[in-house]
Amino acid sequence: MGPMDLNSSHVSPVLTDSVPVNKSRLGIHSSLLTYSQQDSSSPAPAPAGKLPRTGSRKSAAGSIDDVRFNGWLDAMKASSPPRKKLLKGSMINALLPSNIEYDNEDYHILTVDYPSALECFEKIIERAKNNKVAVFLDYDGTLSPIVDDPDCAFMSEPMRETVRSVARCFPTAIISGRSRDQVYDLVKLTELYYAGSHGMDIIGPFRHNVSNKLPNCVNSTDHQGNQITLFQPATQFLPIIDEVFRTLVEITKDISGAKVENHKFCVSVHYRNVQENNWTIIGQRVHDILKNFPGLRSTHGRKVLEVRPVIDWNKGKAVEFLMESLELNDNDDVLPIYIGDDKTDEDAFKILRESNRGCGILVSSVKKESSASYSLRDPNEVMEFLQLLVRWKEREETNHFNKQIKVKV
Numbered sequence: 001m002g003p004m005d006l007n008s009s010h011v012s013p014v015l016t017d018s019v020p021v022n023k024s025r026l027g028i029h030s031s032l033l034t035y036s037q038q039d040s041s042s043p044a045p046a047p048a049g050k051l052p053r054t055g056s057r058k059s060a061a062g063s064i065d066d067v068r069f070n071g072w073l074d075a076m077k078a079s080s081p082p083r084k085k086l087l088k089g090s091m092i093n094a095l096l097p098s099n100i101e102y103d104n105e106d107y108h109i110l111t112v113d114y115p116s117a118l119e120c121f122e123k124i125i126e127r128a129k130n131n132k133v134a135v136f137l138d139y140d141g142t143l144s145p146i147v148d149d150p151d152c153a154f155m156s157e158p159m160r161e162t163v164r165s166v167a168r169c170f171p172t173a174i175i176s177g178r179s180r181d182q183v184y185d186l187v188k189l190t191e192l193y194y195a196g197s198h199g200m201d202i203i204g205p206f207r208h209n210v211s212n213k214l215p216n217c218v219n220s221t222d223h224q225g226n227q228i229t230l231f232q233p234a235t236q237f238l239p240i241i242d243e244v245f246r247t248l249v250e251i252t253k254d255i256s257g258a259k260v261e262n263h264k265f266c267v268s269v270h271y272r273n274v275q276e277n278n279w280t281i282i283g284q285r286v287h288d289i290l291k292n293f294p295g296l297r298s299t300h301g302r303k304v305l306e307v308r309p310v311i312d313w314n315k316g317k318a319v320e321f322l323m324e325s326l327e328l329n330d331n332d333d334v335l336p337i338y339i340g341d342d343k344t345d346e347d348a349f350k351i352l353r354e355s356n357r358g359c360g361i362l363v364s365s366v367k368k369e370s371s372a373s374y375s376l377r378d379p380n381e382v383m384e385f386l387q388l389l390v391r392w393k394e395r396e397e398t399n400h401f402n403k404q405i406k407v408k409v
């Protein structure tokens, strides 16, 4: 894979159609107008083009919105596992980043359903015939530890070097909920492909005849002169994303600790640093605002509400798109590996599971329901797993080389 400079300022500006999203015309390809991933705790989204009701329907038992909202609050509470204390002086605790505390027993419970990808490495890798692997990585909580300030979620230098080595061995992409520019600024590696905004902003390898198949997909050239393909299936939503971002900043500015991030095709409303007794307020306000934006819905991440367009596009679709762009889709030899920690990563795990192909690895230190097949406890274990992959590839190549020498002799 050729190196790419993915800073979007270096890519020709594309898809600048600024037709505002309105009730009658979303202006997006019909194939994207429904979506499969629905957070069970989210209010049912209004179908594109239809305004939702604005008032609450009251009943003796209270309003339907209240009932829905309690679901929201539960989901907000459950969205990120509480950090658990380990025994003082534990050897393992001493080795871990100071801002994270793990409970080993919880992790062992998780491995009953999702065995450790480190322990099962040989089993996983034997599915990669002819040494072909494609690696897809989430960013927050996978390559960098979860920290209180989203602006300080840096990946360590050893992790960066590890990801660089992986990308030199296999096609590798990062698929993040952050904007593509932001995740690139954090990762700073030109050897990878990047998909930002939960896969709604992808730079992948150059594809021929893109326009026939997918609108909002254009070929372009990056700063280093490499031909690339840019895919942005939610361009029509840019004006309302901007509007909702400004509105959300406004309605949360009096809530101490709230933080709103604009990720171009989606918006994150963080409540990690908000006092728990204010979570109801923040959740209710976001919920209420979205009634005025029928083209948008919200899902839960780790102590974050993610506001995004109502289109049938997610991290799973992004994996499929990249596999096709990399011309790996028709190649059963290739083992796609996806590593992620969050709800939005479940769409990618599902795609791999349903196609009976590849391997989803959940990053978690506590029990969770997931469509992944294996688990890793934390970003340190992710790094260890990636290093195993690199060493395996090097070993396989050495073996192959030695065999060829023998044949010649």
Ligand SMILES: O=P(O)(O)OC[C@H]1O[C@H](O[C@H]2O[C@H](CO)[C@@H](O)[C@H](O)[C@H]2O)[C@H](O)[C@@H](O)[C@@H]1O
Residues within 6 Å of the ligand: 138, 139, 140, 141, 145, 146, 147, 148, 149, 150, 151, 153, 175, 176, 177, 178, 261, 263, 268, 270, 272, 301, 302, 303, 304, 306, 342, 344
């Ligand atoms: O898809 P991802 O790359 O995992 O992005 C998901 C969200 O990640 C970031 O928030 C999360 O990490 C922060 C830093 O550790 C943490 O403070 C926050 O509580 C987490 O939710 C990012 O800031 C969000 O915009 C992404 O949606």
